[in-house]
Each structure stands twice: as structure tokens, then as C-alpha cells.
Amino acid sequence: MTRERTAEEKKALIAELGVHQRTLRARGIPVIIVVEGWNASGISDTVATLLHGLDPRGFDFHAFGHPSEEEQARTFLWRFWVRTPARGRIAVFARSWYSRMLDEELRGIDWTGRLDRAIRSVRAFERQLADDGTLVLKFFLQISREEQRRRLLARERDTLTSWMITRNDWDFHRQYDAYTPLIRRIVEETDGPEAPWHVVEADLPGPAVQEVLSTVVERLRDRLEAPDDHRRPAVLPPVETALPVDGAESPHSLTGHEYRATVPECRDRLRACQYSLFRRKIPLVIVYEGWDAAGKGGSIKRLVESMNPRGYEVVPISRPNDGELAHHYLWRFYRRFPPAGEIRVFDRSWYGRVLVERVEGFASEHEWQRAYGEINEMERSYTESGGGLIKFWLEIDSATQLERFREREEDPLKQWKITEEDWRNREKRSQYEEAVREMLVRTHTPHAPWTVIESKSKPYARLRAQQAVIEYIEGLI
Amino acid sequence: MTRERTAEEKKALIAELGVHQRTLRARGIPVIIVVEGWNASGISDTVATLLHGLDPRGFDFHAFGHPSEEEQARTFLWRFWVRTPARGRIAVFARSWYSRMLDEELRGIDWTGRLDRAIRSVRAFERQLADDGTLVLKFFLQISREEQRRRLLARERDTLTSWMITRNDWDFHRQYDAYTPLIRRIVEETDGPEAPWHVVEADLPGPAVQEVLSTVVERLRDRLEAPDDHRRPAVLPPVETALPVDGAESPHSLTGHEYRATVPECRDRLRACQYSLFRRKIPLVIVYEGWDAAGKGGSIKRLVESMNPRGYEVVPISRPNDGELAHHYLWRFYRRFPPAGEIRVFDRSWYGRVLVERVEGFASEHEWQRAYGEINEMERSYTESGGGLIKFWLEIDSATQLERFREREEDPLKQWKITEEDWRNREKRSQYEEAVREMLVRTHTPHAPWTVIESKSKPYARLRAQQAVIEYIEGLI
Numbered sequence: 017m018t019r020e021r022t023a024e025e026k027k028a029l030i031a032e033l034g035v036h037q038r039t040l041r042a043r044g045i046p047v048i049i050v051v052e053g054w055n056a057s058g059i060s061d062t063v064a065t066l067l068h069g070l071d072p073r074g075f076d077f078h079a080f081g082h083p084s085e086e087e088q089a090r091t092f093l094w095r096f097w098v099r100t101p102a103r104g105r106i107a108v109f110a111r112s113w114y115s116r117m118l119d120e121e122l123r124g125i126d127w128t129g130r131l132d133r134a135i136r137s138v139r140a141f142e143r144q145l146a147d148d149g150t151l152v153l154k155f156f157l158q159i160s161r162e163e164q165r166r167r168l169l170a171r172e173r174d175t176l177t178s179w180m181i182t183r184n185d186w187d188f189h190r191q192y193d194a195y196t197p198l199i200r201r202i203v204e205e206t207d208g209p210e211a212p213w214h215v216v217e218a219d220l221p222g223p224a225v226q227e228v229l230s231t232v233v234e235r236l237r238d239r240l241e242a243p244d245d246h247r248r249p250a251v252l253p254p255v256e257t258a259l260p261v262d263g264a265e266s267p268h269s270l271t272g273h274e275y276r277a278t279v280p281e282c283r284d285r286l287r288a289c290q291y292s293l294f295r296r297k298i299p300l301v302i303v304y305e306g307w308d309a310a311g312k313g314g315s316i317k318r319l320v321e322s323m324n325p326r327g328y329e330v331v332p333i334s335r336p337n338d339g340e341l342a343h344h345y346l347w348r349f350y351r352r353f354p355p356a357g358e359i360r361v362f363d364r365s366w367y368g369r370v371l372v373e374r375v376e377g378f379a380s381e382h383e384w385q386r387a388y389g390e391i392n393e394m395e396r397s398y399t400e401s402g403g404g405l406i407k408f409w410l411e412i413d414s415a416t417q418l419e420r421f422r423e424r425e426e427d428p429l430k431q432w433k434i435t436e437e438d439w440r441n442r443e444k445r446s447q448y449e450e451a452v453r454e455m456l457v458r459t460h461t462p463h464a465p466w467t468v469i470e471s472k473s474k475p476y477a478r479l480r481a482q483q484a485v486i487e488y489i490e491g492l493i
Numbered sequence: 494m495t496r497e498r499t500a501e502e503k504k505a506l507i508a509e510l511g512v513h514q515r516t517l518r519a520r521g522i523p524v525i526i527v528v529e530g531w532n533a534s535g536i537s538d539t540v541a542t543l544l545h546g547l548d549p550r551g552f553d554f555h556a557f558g559h560p561s562e563e564e565q566a567r568t569f570l571w572r573f574w575v576r577t578p579a580r581g582r583i584a585v586f587a588r589s590w591y592s593r594m595l596d597e598e599l600r601g602i603d604w605t606g607r608l609d610r611a612i613r614s615v616r617a618f619e620r621q622l623a624d625d626g627t628l629v630l631k632f633f634l635q636i637s638r639e640e641q642r643r644r645l646l647a648r649e650r651d652t653l654t655s656w657m658i659t660r661n662d663w664d665f666h667r668q669y670d671a672y673t674p675l676i677r678r679i680v681e682e683t684d685g686p687e688a689p690w691h692v693v694e695a696d697l698p699g700p701a702v703q704e705v706l707s708t709v710v711e712r713l714r715d716r717l718e719a720p721d722d723h724r725r726p727a728v729l730p731p732v733e734t735a736l737p738v739d740g741a742e743s744p745h746s747l748t749g750h751e752y753r754a755t756v757p758e759c760r761d762r763l764r765a766c767q768y769s770l771f772r773r774k775i776p777l778v779i780v781y782e783g784w785d786a787a788g789k790g791g792s793i794k795r796l797v798e799s800m801n802p803r804g805y806e807v808v809p810i811s812r813p814n815d816g817e818l819a820h821h822y823l824w825r826f827y828r829r830f831p832p833a834g835e836i837r838v839f840d841r842s843w844y845g846r847v848l849v850e851r852v853e854g855f856a857s858e859h860e861w862q863r864a865y866g867e868i869n870e871m872e873r874s875y876t877e878s879g880g881g882l883i884k885f886w887l888e889i890d891s892a893t894q895l896e897r898f899r900e901r902e903e904d905p906l907k908q909w910k911i912t913e914e915d916w917r918n919r920e921k922r923s924q925y926e927e928a929v930r931e932m933l934v935r936t937h938t939p940h941a942p943w944t945v946i947e948s949k950s951k952p953y954a955r956l957r958a959q960q961a962v963i964e965y966i967e968g969l970i
Contacts, residue, residue: 031906034906035906038909060801060802060803063802064798064800064801064802067802068794068798072793072807072808072809072840073809073811077802077806079802079803081803084561084562084563085561085562085563086561086562086563110802110803176764176765176768177768179768179772287653288653291653291654291656295656316549317545321541321545323541324537324541325537325540325541325544325554325556325587326537326556326558326587329554330549331549332549332550334550337815337816338814338815339814339816363549429508429511429512432515
């Protein structure tokens with residue numbers, strides 16, 4: 017009788033889950049469900065029950081075993097960021113960044129420091145998603161040491177499943193007591209209002225699955241009854257008067273002759289730098305921001321000219337497409353981040369959030385104000401994971417820009433470079449100036465400082481960028 | 494003076510290349526440029542020159558070294574199909590399916606047979622892309638054995654590049670004479686009007702790069718001057734009267750009791766089957782096609798219920814989005830093909846091309862007629878590379894469909910399943926019947942036969958599908 021009641025309850029929960037899924041989809045709310053737990057705690061069975069209650073057109077399932085070669089070559093949160101759900105979709109994770117945190121971060125020597133950093137990155141990651149409207153649910157399936165032993169033995173005895181149990185599983189089992197306080201600490205320190213943990217007692221598999229299912233249904237119901245906009249405004253200190261940027265320099269000039277004399281040496285050193293990064297497996301991101309016609313394209317062309325095309329890529333950023341708009345704004349940039357040893361040159365970047373999106377009103381005030389902190393957190397998490405990052409701002413004054421716009425209009429080979437939009441942007445120069453200034457101040461951080469390049473003289477500006485890249489890489493290695 | 498003239502010519506070619514790229518983009522023509530050649534023949538330098546002439550907003554560059562773990566787990570052409578360019582974009586490949594053909598296919602024992610199959614697959618692949626409007630350019634950089642030796646030694650002596658030269662390179666070098674006839678044969682047999690080879694004498698690097706550049710410019714110019722629609726109509730034999738389908742069966746029934754009695758055994762065997770595939774690293778695609786309300790969703794749900802969610806995924810297919818429409822219609826399906834050992838269940842599939850797209854006019858007559866051959870080639874290439882494929886057609890008569898539509902309308906939990914579109918499709922039953930019939934006849938091939946399941950009785954149909962999957966997998970292993 018109890019079993020029948022349970023089966024009925026389960027059926028009712030699954031029906032309700034389906035209804036909520038369709039409403040979430042219609043309202044465009046993304047959901048993340050993380051199922052973590054001890055080995056053999058029943059993660060697969062729990063996830064299987066959840067998935068059977070969902071319409072396959074609306075969810076994505078991600079299981080994490082050991083990271084693939086490609087994934088290992090990426091920094092810590094990369095493979096999770098690129099899998100965050102689009103608006104209206106549910107992403108179910110069987111194991112997640114938490115298992116990776118345990119598995120990988122703890123293999124290092126100075127693991128306490130690494131764990132602190134990993135926890136900080138994960139909290140920022142989950143909070144950013146929640147701020148963007150994502151509902152984050154996290155479950156930890158708790159089983160006792162004895163129950164784990166029983167299950168591992170049972171699987172080993174069953175011919176169908178014996179191949180699944182490896183030496184690794186028994187090694188982990190023997191360390192059960194050592195891992196307990198560590199897991200407790202991680203769960204406690206990543207348990208916040210944006211992404212609370214649900215620790216589920218799972219020695220009895222049936223009730224555990226039921227508890228997960230009913231908690232999911234309950235939290236979806238709560239979210240659907242809450243108002244849509246629950247984003248908290250960012251509290252920002254005022255912008256200080258002095259630009260804290262070292263790289264800002266007074267206008268320089270360089271003759272074509274001087275430029276050409278220095279270029280060959282730069283080329284050789286750049287190529288050597290590229291190979292060093294490749295051999296040391298360090299990924300490098302170079303961000304180019306600057307005024308229209310400041311010379312971003314030309315500078316990038318000269319920078320990569322001497323590089324081996326197998327190791328770099330230029331990533332031009334324009335308006336996001338529909339698929340990109342359905343995600344957190346940082347998602348489309350994460351997707352283009354370099355694997356280990358490679359270089360990605362971003363021709364415009366995530367800073368669009370606090371420049372064009374701010375000035376044109378594509379992002380709300382809350383959104384672009386929140387973005388400074390989000391960007392700083394993202395850049396810090398990336399550089400702390402071992403990635404290199406260089407950020408250029410190409411500065412030209414208004415008169416120089418006007419001159420270059422006119423040149424472009426007159427040159428039949430360059431006319432396509434200049435559009436109505438460029439002229440419209442130019443009219444908003446003072447608004448952009450304010451945005452640029454605030455961006456430089458708020459995102460000039462120790463782990464990701466800006467290099468401002470005075471770009472009135474193109475040869476000087478190009479050389480300056482190349483030299484900055486060389487210095488940065490030579491300093492890394 | 495000669496050097497100066499060459500530099501000037503190069504500059505002019507690069508300017509023309511940029512102009513053509515913008516026109517191609519505006520006209521939505523996709524371009525593939527393949528650069529192949531001997532080791533140390535200058536592939537990177539050639540590609541670097543090409544890329545510097547292109548606007549980074551319009552090209553994708555793909556370099557192939559050894560395939561990654563994920564890629565190795567895929568069938569032969571997978572990693573190339575998913576990288577074919579969208580309309581208006583240029584994809585540059587440094588090494589390609591040809592190097593993979595040499596590197597991987599030839600490692601097998603029965604290599605002559607494998608090479609024949611690989612050549613056939615590649616020809617079909619390139620012809621399909623060309624038929625779809627893609628311009629395919631292929632270069633082979635030819636250097637002599639002596640020149641190769643000189644370059645390998647020079648790189649080995651240079652501290653900057655010495656790490657690049659491995660034992661492997663010397664092994665290949667020693668086999669130069671053995672590879673020559675093989676390469677010649679591959680080049681000859683894959684040299685067709687849709688995708689001609691340009692063999693470039695590359696002992697002198699400068700002129701070789703120049704030749705590639707001028708050939709690219711020339712062929713782009715030719716393509717832009719040619720009319721847009723150069724697709725050849727498919728010539729199809731008439732459809733025979735008798736359906737050559739074995740699986741078609743007369744209506745069956747099964748009581749709920751009989752169904753429930755058989756299910757537990759099926760579940761266990763399905764789970765065992767899934768693990769066998771996983772351990773043997775065989776990927777499996779299961780295609781579900783059938784009338785609206787024939788029970789695809791329910792059948793899929795029961796099929797995967799007992800499987801481990803880490804090893805299968807249900808892929809629901811609906812209208813293509815804009816990004817998908819910009820590619821060959823098979824592209825979006827390739828992207829969802831399973832890695833080794835995993836199962837993908839397609840709820841509708843590429844057969845939409847010859848069903849809904851044919852009946853609703855989304856594909857032209859040429860396009861859907863050509864699709865039968867394209868699909869057969871694709872399925873053959875995939876199964877010959879070791880992939881498993883099961884295709885179900887779920888058959889119900891018009892009266893049963895009407896009954897189920899009405900049931901859905903009356904059940905508040907199922908109302909969302911029935912839309913105006915379902916009713917509209919129903920009105921075109923006779924057109925769909927003709928399309929279904931032709932599809933079953935033309936794509937029922939030895940390597941990918943259809944299983945037609947009479948689905949008036951849901952329990953029977955579900956069980957039949959499960960049994961067919963079990964039989965297929967048990968027959969494979």
C-alpha cells in the first residue's frame with residue numbers, strides 16, 4: 017500500500033514537473049539542476065527519474081566524467097560556462113564544477129589556496145547566473161561509508177556492472193573519512209540564497225529520488241510564483257578623478273623608417289613568444305577596444321602577421337545573434353576563449369556591455385552597473401586558473417577620428433569600412449567618453465590591467481601593441 | 494626588381510581577394526579552401542598569406558593535427574562535416590579529410606578496401622557540398638624528397654623550431670617513395686569538376702604561395718561571374734509498386750498484461766545492450782519517423798527508460814533555426830551524432846527533407862529529389878565507419894490518427910501536444926502518403942534498412958521497437 021501511494025505521488029510530481037517546464041519555457045526562465053554526491057550514491061538513477069519527467073525538447077543533460085583532452089586544456093569554469101542553459105531551458109548536470117573542484121584542484125600541492133580560489137570563482141559564477149534570472153538548484157546525495165561499500169561490492173559482483181568499478185573507486189572509498197570535512201566545507205561555503213544546497217540522505221534510494229523530485233517541483237513552483245525581476249542593483253563607489261591607468265602616454269610619433277627598422281626584430285620575438293606559449297600550454301586572450309577608426313584592425317593584422325595560423329585566431333565581435341542573446345551576455349565570449357597554448361585576439365569584447373550597450377540602452381542601468389564586478393570576477397577567475405590576458409584601449413581624439421572617417425569615405429577600397437552607424441556613434445562622443453572613462457577606472461585590476469595606447473600615429477601604436485604583447489609573454493615565461 | 498614586382502602583384506591579389514570575399518558574403522556563397530601537402534611543404538605559410546588577405550569577420554580557419562579524443566571517437570567525416578562553412582563564409586582547412594584518410598584509414602589491416610570506401614565517402618561529401626552551392630578549392634603542395642630532407646634538417650637546427658620535428662616526421666620522410674603512388678591515386682580519384690585539385694610545385698616557397706593566392710582569386714572570380722544556381726537535377730528511377738520493406742507487419746495487438754509481463758526482461762536486456770555498446774565504443778543512431786500521434790514520444794520514453802542517462806540522448810528535431818538554415822541541411826544532424834559508445838535517438842530526422850520539406854515546399858523539387866541519394870550516401874559512409882543505425886517508421890491509419898487527435902484535445906494534460914499544424918498536416922494525408930512511400934522505397938538500403946512498425950496498438954508498437962533495438966545490438970556484438 018505504501019509502495020502504491022509512493023508510485024502515485026511520483027506520477028503526480030512528474031505530471032506537475034511537465035506543467036512547470038512548459039511555463040518556465042514560455043516565461044524564458046533558465047534552470048540549472050546540479051546532482052552531486054558520493055560515488056555510488058545514485059546520481060544516475062536520480063537524474064534518470066528527473067529526465068523522464070521532462071520534455072526532451074526543453075532540457076540539456078550534461079554528465080561529467082574525467083574531462084576530455086580539450087576540456088583539460090581549458091581553465092577551470094570554461095566547460096561549465098559554455099553549457100549554461102538558454103532562456104527557458106533546463107540544464108541537468110550529473111556531477112559538475114564541484115566534482116571538478118575536488119578531483120582536479122585538490123591534486124595541486126598548495127591545495128588550500130587553490131580551493132579558496134575555486135570556491136570564490138564558483139560563488140561568483142552561480143551568483144552571476146542567478147542575477148541574470150537563472151534558477152540554480154543543487155543536490156548532494158549523502159550515503160554512509162558502509163552503504164557505499166555495500167554498493168561497490170554489489171556492483172562488482174554483478175557481471176553487467178563489474179567493469180564500472182575501478183581501483184579509483186576503492187581508493188576514494190578508503191578516503192571517505194578524509195573527504196567528509198572537505199565536502200562539508202565546500203557545501204557550507206557555496207550555500208547561498210542564489211544557489212542553495214539540498215543535502216539528501218540517500219542510503220535508501222527510493223525516498224532519496226522522491227525527495228529530489230519533490231524539491232525540484234517545489235522550487236520551480238516557488239520561482240514561477242515569484243515576480244520575474246529579482247535582480248539586485250549593484251552598489252558602486254563613485255569614480256575617482258585620476259585615471260589609475262599606467263599605460264596612458266602622451267602622443268608619440270614614429271617615422272615609417274623607424275617603424276620598419278624595428279619590425280623585423282618584433283616579428284621574430286612574437287613568433288618565439290607564440291611558440292613558448294604553445295610549449296608551456298598557456299592560453300592567452302588579447303582584447304582590443306578603442307574608438308571607431310582608432311586602428312584596431314590594422315594593429316591586429318600586424319600583430320598576428322608573423323604568427324603561425326595554427327596557434328591564433330582573431331575573434332571579431334559584433335551584435336549578438338538570437339541564440340547568443342538567449343544566454344548570459346558573457347556566454348558568447350567564453351565560447352571563444354582559447355584552449356591551452358593558443359591565442360585569441362578579440363576585436364571588441366565583453367566590454368561592449370559597459371560601452372555600446374550602456375550608451376545605446378541595450379542593457380539596463382542595473383545590468384551594466386553589475387557588469388563591472390562580473391567582468392572583474394570573470395577575468396580574475398580566468399587569470400588565476402593560469403590564463404594570460406592583455407587589454408588594449410586605442411585612444412584617438414575626436415579630430416583625428418573625423419579625419420580618418422573622411423579618408424575612408426574617399427578611398428573606394430575602404431568605403432565599406434565606414435557606415436551610417438559610425439557617424440551616429442560619433443555624435444554620442446561625450447556619452448561614450450564617460451563610459452570609457454568609467455570602464456577604464458573600474459576594470460583596471462591587478463590581475464587584468466588596461467594598456468592605453470595613444471593611436472594618433474599608426475606606426476607608433478602598432479609597435480607599442482606588439483611590444484606590450486612581447487613584454488607580457490616574456491614576463492610570463 | 495623581380496622581387497618588387499612580385500610584392501606588388503601580391504598586394505594587388507590580396508586587395509582583389511578582399512573585394513571578392515565581400516561579394517561572396519553578400520551573395521551567400523560558402524567557400525572551402527583545403528591546403529594539403531607533404532610535411533614541411535609550407536602549408537602554414539601558405540595559409541598565413543591567405544588569411545591575411547581575408548576579413549576575419551568572414552572566415553573560419555581549421556587546422557588538423559592528430560584528432561582529439563572526442564574526434565577519434567567519431568566516425569570518419571564527422572569532424573569535417575560539422576566544420577563546413579555557413580552561406581557567405583570561407584572555411585580554410587590546413588590539412589583535412591585527406592590527411593586523416595592517409596593517417597588513420599591506412600592504419601587498418603585491410604587498407605585497400607578501407608581506402609576505397611574513404612575515397613567514395615569523400616567524393617560524395619564534396620559533391621553534396623558543391624550541389625548545395627559551395628565552392629570547393631583543393632591545393633596539394635608538392636616538394637621533392639631532397640627538399641623535404643633539407644627543410645626538416647633546417648628546422649631541427651633552429652632552436653626556435655627544433656621541438657616541432659619529431660621522430661614521426663622522419664619516419665614519414667623515409668617512406669616518401671612509398672607514399673608517392675598512394676597520394677597520386679587519392680588525388681586522381683578525388684579530382685572532379687565539383688572539387689578539382691590544384692597540385693602546386695612548392696620547392697620554391699615564394700612562387701608556390703603566389704600560385705595558390707592567384708588560383709584562389711581566379712576561382713573566386715569565376716564563381717562570382719557564373720550564375721548562382723548550378724545545381725544539377727537528380728535523375729531518379731520510378732518508384733516500384735511493391736514496398737521492399739521487410740519489417741512491415743499486419744496489425745497486432747497485445748494486452749496490457751502481456752506487455753507488462755515482457756517489459757522487465759526487455760529492460761534488463763536493453764541496459765545490457767547499452768553497456769555493451771559503451772564498452773565496444775560503437776555509436777548508435779536510432780531514427781524515429783512516423784505519422785503525427787503514431788506514438789513516437791511514448792515509444793522513445795519506454796525505450797530509454799531503463800538506460801543510463803550518461804550514455805544516451807533524445808534529439809528532438811523541429812524547424813531549423815537561422816544558423817542551421819545557413820548550412821547544408823545535413824549539417825545540423827551531423828552535429829548531434831553520437832560519440833563512440835553512445836546512443837542518440839532522433840525524434841524526427843533528416844528524413845524531414847523528403848517529407849515535410851517536400852510536401853510544404855520548403856525544399857525545391859531538385860533538392861528533395863537529390864536528398865534520397867545524399868541520405869543514402871551519408872548513412873552508408875556512417876555505417877561503414879563502424880556506426881550503428883536503426884530506422885523506425887511508425888505506421889497508423891487515418892482513422893486511428895483522428896481518434897488520437899480527439900483524445901488529446903479532450904485531455905487537459907495532453908492538449909499542448911496537439912496544434913493547428915497537426916490538423917493542417919492531416920489534411921494533406923494523401924500527399925504525405927506518397928512522400929512516405931517514396932522515402933521508404935528509395936532509402937531502404939542494405940546498410941540502413943527501415944523497420945516499419947504497425948502502431949495501432951501502443952503496447953505492441955513499443956515492445957516491437959524495443960525488441961528491434963535489442964536484436965540489432967545483439968547482432969552487432
